[in-house]
Amino acid sequence: MAETVEQNNVQSQLASISESLNDGTFVQVRKLLHDLQPSDVALLLESSPSKTRNELWQLIDADFHGDVLEELSEDVRNGIISKMVPSSVVDALEDMDTDDLAETLSSLPDPVLQSILKSMDAQDRLRAEKALSYGEETAGFIMNTDTITLRPDVTIDVVLRYLRLKGELPENTDTLYVVNRHDNLIGTVPVTKLLTSPPDMSVNEIMNEEPETIPVDMSDSEVASMFERYDWLSAPVIDKNKTLVGRITIDDVVDIIREDAEHSMMSMAGLDDEEDTFAPVGKSTQRRSIWLGVNLVTALMAAAVSDLFEATLSQLAVLAILNTIVPSMGGVAGNQTLTLVIRGMALGHVSQSNSVWLIKKELAIGFLNGVIWATLIASVIALWKQDFMLGVVIAFAMMMNMIAAGLAGATLPIIMKRLNIDPALAGSVILTTITDVVGIFAFLGTATLFLI
């Protein structure tokens, strides 16, 4: 009867599989794996350290290798493929849809890709090269070529007989495409419309004559945002001559939507989107070191600013104690603005026409934040350190830094986008450098003028 697989189930299966693995009862593991869906096997592999992952892979029926590979994330998939014999990879790729084939092949390191292409027979190689011919992250790259096309002048009755003869429709077919003799797309017919229309009507009487289409070179993020905005289930892809070349279905778009949404979060923490949670230690350390290196440089820059005020610091140790408060508050406020603007840009809300308004708004928030937190910190410090002037000095620095944070948080992503730099990747580190430098300079500079 009706049955539900919940995440917890998969995790308990994971537990029993890893238990059986530890016990060395491989027959048991093989049986457990056999009963899972390919996407659940993929989840299992992604949830396992690389050693276990390789053991598990050996125990998966080779017939399912292709189905599992297409469900895996890039990093994990590449790790597994690089350990397989090229001829087994070729076997696994055989039944993949064009879009999955393109994705799998394109992410492989070049030497691995070449050795796999070399092991293919001529026909498979042609198919693979065709799949790879569209640029990565374009509509052509994520489309499938298994469209069902109709001629406009046939009756629905004929169409129904044709479909019954075919026996099965490609997965996720919700729309049939109407083309003229040059294969130009001239209309679409939802399958539900075929069901509800009288059999003696002709296709051109029921077809939608102005279908929304996707150019084959549109970027995949733009494709995703159109699917999301217009609630499409599928859309036809056309080339420059308006010839139908394929279709994109929502299940492929869902992955792009998630990846795009995750991209900002991962980038802002200095991580690669595809970073595998269970990658080996050495690989992870290496990947994360770029970001730490950049941060070391900015931390040294902040220290160099403090260094300018060594004389002041040696006279008043209390300044050293309070020196981190203003930069820290500026960093948080600036990152709030930055994150909001980056998300607004990803959703298509921020454009040239409203960016000035947005910058003014964030500047106003910076000013207001400045008033609030300057007052608060001045009171706390005046009470804690029993020094009114010290309170005034830190309040002034807080005010300056909050305004700088609002301004930098709003303008940085807008400027970076215009320069074609990904704001999620470098925005946060540049912002923090600004708020650190302004914060320290304002605090120690004002202190040097008024307290020494």
Add this chain to the structure above:
Amino acid sequence: MAETVEQNNVQSQLASISESLNDGTFVQVRKLLHDLQPSDVALLLESSPSKTRNELWQLIDADFHGDVLEELSEDVRNGIISKMVPSSVVDALEDMDTDDLAETLSSLPDPVLQSILKSMDAQDRLRAEKALSYGEETAGFIMNTDTITLRPDVTIDVVLRYLRLKGELPENTDTLYVVNRHDNLIGTVPVTKLLTSPPDMSVNEIMNEEPETIPVDMSDSEVASMFERYDWLSAPVIDKNKTLVGRITIDDVVDIIREDAEHSMMSMAGLDDEEDTFAPVGKSTQRRSIWLGVNLVTALMAAAVSDLFEATLSQLAVLAILNTIVPSMGGVAGNQTLTLVIRGMALGHVSQSNSVWLIKKELAIGFLNGVIWATLIASVIALWKQDFMLGVVIAFAMMMNMIAAGLAGATLPIIMKRLNIDPALAGSVILTTITDVVGIFAFLGTATLFLI
């Protein structure tokens, strides 16, 4: 002919609309708005400051109010509804699907909701109360009730005649449901199967007898991850008695997938998921102040740790200059780990069975990071400040803090999740407090022992 609406088009429309608004040519604006799809009007409203937003709303044909409202994000929608007369809201809600109705009503502040319910006639109120009866963020809340059900013993020919009589199927219908006389779901029939099967076969011969179902009280995030994992387009929802109560379609799930993915990024920056980029200054300042307040407390805690070493700091001003480097590096490394683990948990990769492995891995990375960055910082400082012992002291502190960062970054989200606290919301601030305190304590503590 085939036509494509790109994001840029919408933004140029936005530009010409705001131009016309400024010129006061409202007739022109009204015309431009009339030609847009509801989702594009929604994008326009979301991309406008609240003053413009209200002006635009007045110019949208009241017949489209409902269609536009259901496309808006929560914050923006509530802002508009709170300015409408209750009776116009009731008119706008009339044609909404149950799931959109539930979402719209549930997010309203209680007084507004009550006044709207009061303006409804008995039938509408009943429908609204039914839509609200399922808990927010459950399958029941996001489902639609417009299922088409079949009996198992009829022939396909009869089904086809029935559907032709109906004339139109509910939006995004890809599957019909087979129920017994108690309305229990006993099978599903994809519409494509109806097209390809011989008309004289009966429904129970072609139906899928073990359909995957969703319990009405499953959380919406879990629903989303199942749709994503199994590439579903729709799924039937059943109650405790296995009675079919509705269906969930992928277009509603796409929104949840994006929101879940964005949630972590927004929370980690101390923002509300629904925060409107163009909200008024006062409202935004207030919303963001909680996070700044929390950060002020942690910054003061870090200052208090430095305060313990006031004597040391007053003897050696160079320590004040370098005091921010170790906490900053620890914060970045810890946040990398934290972000990765939070994402791994969201994807269902991290569970009890592998969390120990994961903590060990991140601890090892922390150790390796420690070795690398301690060596590097020691060399830089020994050269810059011409002081070998100072280099050794900062290297030791860096080593300690990197290990603390890896340990805290991996364990914090796991512990917090077990305590039912959202790690994306508070994880980052707790982590930074730990790396600040450990970093300062290790650096100034070691310096006091060895340099004074």
